[in-house]
Amino acid sequence: MNTEYAVPPIDHLAARTQAGESRAADDLLTAMRPYCAHIRRLARALRMDPDEAMSLLGLAITLALRNWDPERGHFATWTLWQVRGLLSAQRPEPPTESWEDLCERQAQETAEEEEEGGPEKDLAQRILWETPDFLKHWLQLRILHDCSQHQAAVMLGLTHRQAMQMDIHLRRYFQSWEKVQVTV
Numbered sequence: 001m002n003t004e005y006a007v008p009p010i011d012h013l014a015a016r017t018q019a020g021e022s023r024a025a026d027d028l029l030t031a032m033r034p035y036c037a038h039i040r041r042l043a044r045a046l047r048m049d050p051d052e053a054m055s056l057l058g059l060a061i062t063l064a065l066r067n068w069d070p071e072r073g074h075f076a077t078w079t080l081w082q083v084r085g086l087l088s089a090q091r092p093e094p095p096t097e098s099w100e101d102l103c104e105r106q107a108q109e110t111a112e113e114e115e116e117g118g119p120e121k122d123l124a125q126r127i128l129w130e131t132p133d134f135l136k137h138w139l140q141l142r143i144l145h146d147c148s149q150h151q152a153a154v155m156l157g158l159t160h161r162q163a164m165q166m167d168i169h170l171r172r173y174f175q176s177w178e179k180v181q182v183t184v
Contacts, residue, residue, distance in 0.1 A: 014075035056086045138166045
């Protein structure tokens with residue numbers, strides 16, 4: 001590698017650190033500082049304290065040094081994946097109540113608002129109780145808690161593509177209920 005750089009490349013520092021050079025380990029930690037902003041953004045996306053995420057950087061570097069293979073990628077990428085894994089393992093559970101408690105609370109609120117039934121109330125109850133299991137939490141977050149697609153995906157640990165698919169399923173599900181309502 002070219003050693004004329006003012007700041008040695010991170011991969012070179014990682015290789016020297018793996019070889020046991022203590023000075024290289026200090027330099028490696030310093031060289032990883034530009035990635036701190038990315039780690040802070042990742043922590044915020046996972047609803048975690050950014051300062052707590054930064055405390056995991058040293059551990060992530062240590063874990064990445066154990067299994068980093070220069071043939072398979074850059075050291076910075078390996079370290080960021082380690083940070084992501086550590087943050088995901090510590091991510092808090094989504095703030096959702098159980099589906100049964102939510103339905104019971106909704107039923108009580110609805111009963112207080114409207115004493116008499118009606119076709120709309122019956123239809124809403126049927127929709128709530130007949131929602132497929134895989135859509136229940138998504139429905140709860142997107143409709144009842146008014147979360148954005150991104151927020152709901154983060155809370156449930158879904159990728160962007162999976163979140164788009166869940167919205168498609170939800171739209172189709174409601175379209176099927178619109179057909180039922182027209183025929184009622």
